[in-house]
Amino acid sequence: MKIFKYIMLLFFASLALNSLAASIEKSIEARQSYMNLFAFNLGIAGDMAKGKSEYNAELAKIAAKNLLSLAKMNNSAMWPEGSSNQDEAGKGITRAKPALWSTYPEAINKHKKLVTALERFSLLVGEGRESLQKGIKSVGRGCGGCHKNFRAKNK
Amino acid sequence: MSNHNKIPTSLASLTFIGALTGGLLWWLSAPQTFITQEQVNAIKVDVNNGRHLFYIGGCASCHQLVPSLLKDTLSNNLLKETSSIKSEEAPIPLPQLGGGKRFTTPFGTFIAPNISPDKVTGIGNWSDLAFANALISGISPKGEHYYPAFPYTSYTRMQLQDVLDLKAYLSILPSIKRQNEAHQLSFPFSIRRTLGLWKRIFFNSAPLVKLDNVSPIVKRGQYLVEGPGHCGECHTQRNKLGVLNKHRWLAGAVLEAGNNEAETIEVPNITHDETGLGDWSEDDIINYLETGFTPEYDVAGDVMAEVIENTSQINDKDRAAIAAYLLAIPMLSSPEE
Numbered sequence: 001m002k003i004f005k006y007i008m009l010l011f012f013a014s015l016a017l018n019s020l021a022a023s024i025e026k027s028i029e030a031r032q033s034y035m036n037l038f039a040f041n042l043g044i045a046g047d048m049a050k051g052k053s054e055y056n057a058e059l060a061k062i063a064a065k066n067l068l069s070l071a072k073m074n075n076s077a078m079w080p081e082g083s084s085n086q087d088e089a090g091k092g093i094t095r096a097k098p099a100l101w102s103t104y105p106e107a108i109n110k111h112k113k114l115v116t117a118l119e120r121f122s123l124l125v126g127e128g129r130e131s132l133q134k135g136i137k138s139v140g141r142g143c144g145g146c147h148k149n150f151r152a153k154n155k
Numbered sequence: 156m157s158n159h160n161k162i163p164t165s166l167a168s169l170t171f172i173g174a175l176t177g178g179l180l181w182w183l184s185a186p187q188t189f190i191t192q193e194q195v196n197a198i199k200v201d202v203n204n205g206r207h208l209f210y211i212g213g214c215a216s217c218h219q220l221v222p223s224l225l226k227d228t229l230s231n232n233l234l235k236e237t238s239s240i241k242s243e244e245a246p247i248p249l250p251q252l253g254g255g256k257r258f259t260t261p262f263g264t265f266i267a268p269n270i271s272p273d274k275v276t277g278i279g280n281w282s283d284l285a286f287a288n289a290l291i292s293g294i295s296p297k298g299e300h301y302y303p304a305f306p307y308t309s310y311t312r313m314q315l316q317d318v319l320d321l322k323a324y325l326s327i328l329p330s331i332k333r334q335n336e337a338h339q340l341s342f343p344f345s346i347r348r349t350l351g352l353w354k355r356i357f358f359n360s361a362p363l364v365k366l367d368n369v370s371p372i373v374k375r376g377q378y379l380v381e382g383p384g385h386c387g388e389c390h391t392q393r394n395k396l397g398v399l400n401k402h403r404w405l406a407g408a409v410l411e412a413g414n415n416e417a418e419t420i421e422v423p424n425i426t427h428d429e430t431g432l433g434d435w436s437e438d439d440i441i442n443y444l445e446t447g448f449t450p451e452y453d454v455a456g457d458v459m460a461e462v463i464e465n466t467s468q469i470n471d472k473d474r475a476a477i478a479a480y481l482l483a484i485p486m487l488s489s490p491e492e
Contacts, residue, residue, distance in 0.1 A: 052438070147454045
């Protein structure tokens with residue numbers, strides 16, 4: 001009888017672990033999609049800044065507004081504990097470094113800087129291509145602030 | 156009797172050969188400086204160009220004071236975001252070059268020194284000549300060889316004017332009091348004199364790639380990338396002696412992150428090969444160096460994000476020069492996995 005109990009305990013424990021791993025995997029997928037949305041909107045404004053596409057104030061403003069909304073969105077559920085590149089569930093599928101969780105207040109500060117840069121950006125984008133170019137540089141710095149400390153290289 | 160005579164003779168010969176070899180090695184490994192006081196005296200410095208060179212060289216990426224040491228060493232006024240030289244961008248924090256960053260390599264751990272203008276713990280008391288010979292000859296003011304973890308192997312290609320302009324800029328940055336720590340290296344790497352032999356064989360200022368009939372902008376790019384920018388120090392594979400493989404110039408590298416060989420870092424190929432920059436245009440490279448955005452609008456991360464912090468501060472012309480050079484050098488495929 002005791003053996004049966006242990007087997008059942010192990011069975012449910014492994015189910016719980018599997019479901020935790022699956023939920024972490026979903027969170028990682030969600031944040032990667034979230035980053036893709038950033039990239040998509042950055043592409044609209046960035047291509048105009050580079051001269052790759054024609055400057056269109058309205059489209060640029062929409063992209064900037066989307067970026068700001070994305071940055072302000074509460075995305076905390078996408079970053080559960082145990083989802084770094086050093087955790088079992090995250091190995092090979094994420095490049096988020098454990099430092100993101102261990103120095104969390106720093107990450108928050110960097111995120112605030114990105115929001116500030118995007119607020120400035122959304123005011124600038126409608127004023128012409130030159131303003132857009134200046135603004136996007138600060139946005140790049142804002143994004144890089146987090147990526148420098150919290151995203152690992154390819155390997 | 157004759158046997159007894161032979162032993163001392165052989166011993167004497169061996170001692171003589173040993174002493175001769177030792178003397179020769181000692182002579183070959185002697186520190187050599189290439190810059191003279193007369194050359195230094197002929198230069199009139201330009202601090203604005205020095206600031207530009209500071210960002211091309213990315214000095215802060217290695218020498219910026221480690222944040223954990225910040226509280227102990229800085230007075231509050233240095234923490235303000237301010238810049239003494241006008242920049243077209245919003246003010247950025249003044250670099251605080253107290254050092255302390257650790258670099259774990261297969262040879263041991265190198266600890267970045269204090270290069271702030273502090274007269275006791277930094278380089279505030281260095282003469283222009285000492286500074287020039289540090290960067291161009293790889294020799295310290297005390298007359299010792301530097302380890303090539305300090306990339307004088309690239310800086311040796313710098314023009315003396317740029318070197319002294321850089322020193323002028325460093326001298327107006329905040330003084331940071333932080334005593335340097337000794338590198339933690341294993342034998343025989345711990346003996347600096349051995350570097351003299353290494354330098355005899357591997358250290359020279361010749362261009363890394365031969366580019367015939369190229370435009371002035373590509374030439375400028377070559378100077379920046381192979382000299383002050385020292386891009387090849389990370390993006391080119393090294394051998395076990397730490398020598399860059401010039402035949403694999405900028406084709407990426409797999410670096411051992413420390414003593415553990417299994418722990419590796421992949422540094423990307425930045426030649427124009429499809430396994431490297433691929434279809435990146437000149438504008439894509441320029442934009443990346445300015446904003447950190449790839450053509451797909453991913454963002455530079457990790458060490459490259461630090462590089463972008465620097466290249467975003469340099470002028471458009473030099474970003475364009477770097478891009479032109481990267482597109483002009485031979486295409487090479489990335490190292491195989």
